[in-house]
Amino acid sequence: MNKILVNKSVCLLILFLLIGPKWSVGQELVKEEVSFSIPKTLYFTGEKIWIDASVLQNGKASSSQVVYAELLDRQNQSVYLEKFLLEEGSVFHFLKIPGELVSDHYLLRVYTRISPLLAVENGLKQQFVTVFNPQKPPKVSLDSQARFLEGKTGSSEIRLSKHRLSPGETLTVNLSSAAEIKEVRVALRNPYLEFDSQIPSSKIYDSEVKGELIPELFGHVVHAQVDPRQVDTTKVYFLSVHGVESALYTDRPDRDGALYFDIGGLKHWNFVIAQADQNESLLDFELQSPVVKTQFKSDFEFPELVITADEEAFLQQLLLSSGIQSFYSEKYAQEPVPVVTGFVADRTFMLDDYTRFESVETVIKEYVPMVSVRTRQGKKEFRSINEFGAVFEKNPLMLVDGMPVFDSDQLAAFNPQRFERLDVLARKFFLNEQEYEGVLSFSSYKSDVGGFPLPSNAIFSQYKGIQLPIELKRSIAEMPDSSFGDFRSILYWSADPLRQLPSGQTLEIQTSQVWGAFEVVLLTLSKEGEVHEERKYFTVENNP
Template identity: 60%
Template sequence: MGGLLMNRFYRLQYFAAICCLVFLPLSLFAQNATPESVEFSVPKNIFFTGEKVWIQASAYQNDKPSTSQVLYVELLNRENQSVYLSKFLLEKGELFHFLEIPKDIPSDHYLLRVFTRISPLVDLEKGLKQQFVTIFNPKIPPAIAEDHPGFFENLPTSDADLSLSKPLAKAGEELSIRSNAFKESTKLFVKVYNPYLKESGGLSSSAIYAGQAQGEFLPELFGHIVAAQIDPRTVDTTKVYFLSVHGRESALYTDRPDEKGKLYFDIGGLKHWDFMIAQADQNGDMLDFEFLSPAVRTEFASGFSFPELKISPNDQPFLQDLLISIGVQTFYTEKYEQEPIPVVTGFVADRTFLLDDYTRFESVETVIKEYVPMVSVRTRQGKKEFRSVNEFGNTFTGNPLMLVDGMPVFDSDQLAAFNPKNFEKLEVLSRVFYLNDQRYEGVMSFSSYQSNVGGFPLPTNAFFKQTPGIQVPVQLEQETFGGSSINRGDFRSVLFWSNDPKASKLNGDALNLKTPDLSLPFEVELLENGKVIRRAYFMVQSPD
């Protein structure tokens, strides 16, 4: 277990940092908050399901890194439904990572959009950026249109000031791109041409959305905030709710709902988790509980629509070669050393038992009786109960706080009978322990080998949600989107992307590239201040 994170401790820090929220309504504070300017770039705009979409993004306030710690990337379908949402850690306002396209979404055009938890609420135009991307799912193909001429024969006209040494190149040949507009401040994309989208650039939020973005103003200054809702008609503001998050790191948080039924669990510095489990105190009823998405809600303007996606039998060679390109592997490492917000631990054990150091028994009850002198087990009215024994030999009168990888366990009988074969260690605190305003007579905390509760049954009324934690920054091991160092087996669909941190800068008036072993059309885009200023096109043909 990564530790018991005291949610109210984080919330005190959180509200101290934005203390004016105590005096101002959230809507008024949002109007007076400093706008966040969000930008992003992806190397191409046509993909297959399961493919990695590399993304470079940033969030700034007045030319300084945003105070927000988390950036969200979302895929929206033509019905205005979110089909993918992932959260990424910002590093000094910057992000370089990838999103992995879900394998179950149908072939279509989607809106790829980027924002922080508050940026669209403060300034919709600056704080919500998006562009169309085309995604193909071989198992759920798009509609079939009538035959049309091959795309290779109808490439658009290139701009005169972006010249190519070979508008029709053989696979594996060197290609030279020249322009007098090349300079370090310009960005260059050399990518597979997407014939299904006429508009390849960013779309203005004010042009495609009606009204303002809707959502709660929750600045994420320390990490991700999990919001939840209790039915206001049945809300009990004295009731305690527990949220445990599980994965590479696991931790426990608590909160009580406000008068409107809102719950806020500030995850703070924790990043690596795979799923969450919400419970009410003593395994109470959770029928009126739901998690709230951190994504903002928008409505499309009446004149805005998605382009239609149709393919023709003539497109088969193009799509087959494009499908081959998704097998190109990009090597990267996660930057684990970048952990700006520490995980605060609210539980320090009196003693830790590494269970592999002892003979394994088939029940927790036997393990406690044999090896753990500061916890006793007794039977009352046919039910097993645990009692902590303090340093003076006095026995408490109630169960300790019982945890499995941070998940509270309220059924002591079930825990006593459980086989702890997948539990790695037991941490025991034999003193009074306070978790926020809750008082417990000791703590008995089991940790599994995989931080996945070790096969312990999910409590009957628990609310389970599988959702990954914050994706921490990564760094590429080598230049991926550029260069000409690949000798054979070259199946790249992106030949150059200036946003690759390891890509060479545009110095001089020429850039030399090696063409891949694929028969694909390519598009060259030169951007300045985020706007395309030049375009050119060329075709690569296989040697045979």
């Protein structure tokens, strides 16, 4: 069901009066410690990068509600961004690699809206991942290159029953560490990255991260900017978001021209539409990306991705492996948090219950007694009629899936065949500081404005919301049905919600048909709280 999100609850309003939508750098806030883990670092486009992430403040779940996962290219450009909902400071989700990326190494970064600004070392975590796109391959060298396909033996705290195995053979892993085990993963080794562990921010970035502190305590905050040289702080701007549900938000710019639309309880949407009051010009309006802005150090370099002709068979099997995706389902059919709404209709009309007409004007005249349609100076106007029969003097607030409509002529003439519902409020209505003489709100079947034309001065943007939580039906490292063949490149990952740390110090792993160098990665936690990483390597042979 579509909703119109127009007002925040009293508690939310009081809290924002106390803290404001943003902080300036220098005010005291509790620093956040971000951590994340992925099962491997070698991918193809279209494949999922599974991410297990957490955000803490003083050892407890952070008050931030949103965490970001971003892919950064070697030109320091953000090429992809996903937003995930934190539940008690943690999330397990995936970033699906877009198909248009070129084959290269990318920096996967994880952070919240404020964590890099408060403490870049603990608040911005990253590591390299390698992405192959068969349609946009990397450089090919005629010379064979020494790859880490077997490598050295590795850690003495990890003991393997064998170091060379055949596909489908069982490997016994003994973990002799006396420290607390934090994580174990077994996956294909990335031969194109000599170093694929997480990299400290101090080794990458030239200076501290600069920017505005915009805490996201209730949900995502959409930041927009108008020209500060000619800003009108009394001008109202509208932002409607459209997805599983549609909602409307308003704000006025501050003296610096900044606007902050706190989306709050609504989490998932596909696009947004921005407008100024009465469809005024938006030439100076610009949505701001939430990605963190950083500068690489002069001596920091991305490794070059080069393949050789004799690696074709190895890459072909990995391409096949990338198609083996774990099954998952949405955890919630609708939004995970109830959406606070300030709009309660006097009457709702389900339009399929009535004879369909070819214009909104006719629908209103035939079925909606509390709204009249009149023509004044050649222009159609809608007027709400209250319970006492009094007629208001101005148009009501007119909405299509939460998108304001200021042209009553255009709405009156529009064919509502793709509109599912009409909600009518025939009383005075307050949208924050704005007063309207009633509300006329249409909702489409798909929450996509039902084909209604985009207003002439509006801005449409594919600005996605927070990903819906997911729930795995099977482990991402589980052996698939035999009919599909076993082409797993991830053999075990304890961060998987359907897996857990070994109950003892012995772990049995069955290899797949994917051959090459694999690694066992053991993360332990010292008494001082420091994380230590140990690795052991084994080879699955390419049996003809």
